[in-house]
Amino acid sequence: MKKTFVTVMPNHIGAFLKASRCFAANDVNITRVSYNKAVDSHMLFIDAEGTKENLKSAGDELEKIGYLQCEENGKNVILLEFKLCDVPGSVTRILELISEFSFNISYISSQENGSDYQYFKMGIVAEEKEKMDEFLFNARKICDVRVIDYNHADKIYDNSIFYTHFVNELASLMQISANSREALLVNTNLAMQQLDESGVSPYRTFDSISRFCELLSKARGDDYAPRISTHRVSEKTDIILIEPPCGSNTAIICSEGKYLFVDTGYAYCKDEMNKIFKKLIPYFDSIEKSVFVTHADVDHCGLLSEFDTVYAGYDTAKCLAMEYENGVGYREQNPLHKPYIQICKILTSYESVNSEKIKVIGEKTTGSEPLMRAGTFDFGDLHFEIFQGGGGHLPGENVLIDYENHVVFSGDIFINMKDMIASQAQYNHYAPILMTSVDTDPELCAHERKALFARLGAGKWLIFGGHGGVKEYILNPM
Template sequence: LDIPGVVKNILEVFEKYNINISYVNTQENDTSYQYCKIGLYASSSEVLSTVLEQIGTFCKIIDINYDTQDKIIDNTVFYHSFAQNMQKTLSLSEKETKAFLNNSNKILQILEDKNENYFKTFNYIRKFAEFTVNYKDEQFNPRINHKSINDDVNLYLIEPPCGSNTYIIECDNELLFIDSGFRCYADEMKQFFHVLFPDFDEMEKQIILTHADMDHVGITDIFDDIYVSENTFINFKREHEGKKNFREENPLHEPYIKLDRIISKYEPPELTKLRIIGNKTNDKEFEKIGEFNFKDMCFEVYESNGGHLKGEIILVEKENKIIFTGDIFVNVKGFTQEQYDFNLLAPYLMGSVNTDSAKASACRKILLNKCKNYLFCPGHGTWVENSDT
C-alpha cells in the first residue's frame, strides 16, 4: 500500500546490508498502491535473499527478470553522451542541459512502464530537437498558399515544417493573424512576412490565438493586441507566475512540455497585451463566448470543452463560410512529408496530444457535421473544403 514511510523502511534495510541501488523508477498512479522498480547490487545472492525476505514482511515484492538485450538500466556513459549531444545541438546552458536530461528521463520512466524501448524513447527526443534545428535559417522552407476571399480580402497560409499553421487575413492594409508557430522560427517567419507584405512594419496588425500550446503562440512580440479566451489568459498568467500551465497539470504531458519549452525557446506572451474575448460558462462541447470583427468580416468565437486543451477556441465566419479550428481539426491528409514526420513525435512522447481524446473527437465530429461546405483552416495541414474531408 502507498503508506508514508514505507520507502524509508526499504532504504534502511538496504543500508543495513550494504546494498547498492543501480536504478529506481517510481511514480504515482492515482491508486492506493505505489509501484517502485529498483535495481539492486549485493555482495552475494544469500545477502540479497535476506534483504528481500525482510522487505517482504512489510511490502509486496515482485521479481522482474532483467533482459540486458532489451534495456540498459544503468548507462551513465549513454546519459553523458546524450546530454552533450543535446547541449551542442540546441546551444544549451548547463542549467538547461540538466533540465533537458531530467525531463527526458521522466519521459523514459513513463514510457518504460508501457514496455517501450529505451533507445526508441531517446531517439524520438533527439529527433524532436534535431528537427527544429535542421530547418532553421536557409533550411526553413514553409509551404505558403494564398486565397482571395472576395475583392477586398486575401487569406494567406504559412505552413512551417515544424509547428502550427499561421494564417494571415489582409484587408485595407491591415492584417489579422490566427496563430503564429514556434518561437524558434520567429526570425525566419518575420522574413516571410516582409516578403508577402513589403510595408509590413507600417501595417496595423493583431492576432487571435486559438489555444495556448507552444507551437501556436511563438511570435507575439510584433502585436499590441493579442486576443484569447479567458482560460487561455489564465494559462499564460500561470506561466508568468512560475506555476504549471494547463498542459503541465497532466503528469504524462509535463516532461514533454518542459522539453518543448527548452527546444522551441518559448516565452509566454506579455500579459498587458492580452485581450480577453470571453469565457466559457458550461460543460457543453461548444459555447459561444463572443464575436470578433475584422473589417467586414464577423467571426463568431466558440470555446470548446477542452478536449485538446482547455481554453481552445474556433472562429466561424458564416458569410464567407470559413472556420479556423485550431487543433480540434488537423488535416493529416494535407501534411507535407516534413510535417508528417515531425507530427509523429509528440503523440509518442506525450501518450496523446489531447487532454481528453474522447472530448476532442466529439468536438471534431460536431464541426464536420455542422459546417458542411465550409473552408476548414486547421491547426496543422493545409486548408480543405469540408465536402472533401
C-alpha cells in the same frame, strides 16, 4: 521555494548522508530523490524545498564538497561493439590498442552466443574526435568494429551514454544555453523516473525525442521551407496560409490594409518566420502586430511575445497568464505530462508572453456541450462567431466561424492530415511524444469535430486547420 540539485557523488558509503547533512544544517527539506545505479553510479537528483537563502546556502556547501561538479569538460563516451573470434586472447589486442591511446573504459560487457565470435561492447571515454577516428581506423585492422547509437542499445550503460550524452546531443542540435541545459537534464531525469516506475521501456520514448529534435534542427535557415498559399475569401480580404515543416500553421488575414495573424508556430524558427513575414507584408516592422491564438499549446504560441496584442479566449488567456506568472500551463498541471512539455519548451526556446499584451475576447463558457458559443470577433469585413471546445484537445480551445464568407479557423480540433507537406507529416509522427499525445481526450475531440461540421451551413467552406493545407468543404443544401 523548490529547487532541483543535480549532484555528482563519490560511489562510497556515506556519500548521500553527507549531502543530507548539508540540507538539514540549512533547514532545507528533501522532497524527492532519484538515483539509478544502472544508469549512473554517481549522479543523484535531489528536489529540495526551503527559503531562497537557505537553498543557496545548501547549494554553496554542496559545491564546496564537490557534489555540484556536473560538467564533463568536453569528454564523451562512445559505445563500440567489437566482433572478436571466440578464442583465448582475442580481446587482448583491442585492450592493448586502447591502452596505447590512453583511453579509459567506462563500460564493458560480453557473453558467448554459441557462435565462433563474441561481441564485446565497450564504452570508451574520449576527448578528441580526431584521436577517436584514428583509434577506430587501427581497431578495424584487428576486427569488425561498430559504433552503437545509444538510442538503440539493449540497456542503459552509464551517465555519458544516457543523461549527459543525451542532453548534450540535444543541446548541441538546438544551440540552447547552459541554464537551459541543466533544466533539460532535470526534466529528462523526471521522464526517465516516470517510465521506470511504470515499467515502460524508455528507449522508444527517448529515441522519439531525439528524432523530434533532429527534425527541428534540420528545418532552419535556408532549409526552413514552408508551403505558402493565398486564398481570396471576400472582395476585400485574403488569407495567407503558412505551413511550416515543424509546428502549427500560421495564417495571416489581410483585410483593408490591416493584418491579423492566427497562431504563430514554434519559437525556435523566429528568424525564419520574421523573414517570411517581411517578404509577405509591406512595412511589416512598422505595422501594428496583432494575433489570435486558437489554444495555448507550445507549437501554436512560440512567437506571441513578438506581437503587440494577443487576442485569446477566456480560458486560453488564463493559461497564458499562468505560464507567464509561474511557468505552468494546462498541460503541465498533469505531473505525468509536465517533464515532456518542459523538454519541448526548452528545445524550441519557448518564452511566455507578457500578460499585459493579452486581450480576452468572448466570454467564459459553462455547460457540457462539445462546442459552445462564446461570443463574436470582427476583423476587417469578416465577422466571426467564437466557439469554445470542451477540452478534447486542450482546455480553452477556440474555433472561429464566419458564416457570411464561409471561413473557419479550427485550431487543432480539426487538422487536415490528408494534405500535409512531407516534412510536416514526418514531424507529426514524433510530436505526440513531447506534446503528450495529440489530444487530451480523443473521444471528446471526435465529438467536437462532429459538432464543428454540424454547425456549418450549405455551401463551399474554407477550413484553416492547425496543421495541414486548407480544406475545401462543400455542403449541399439538403
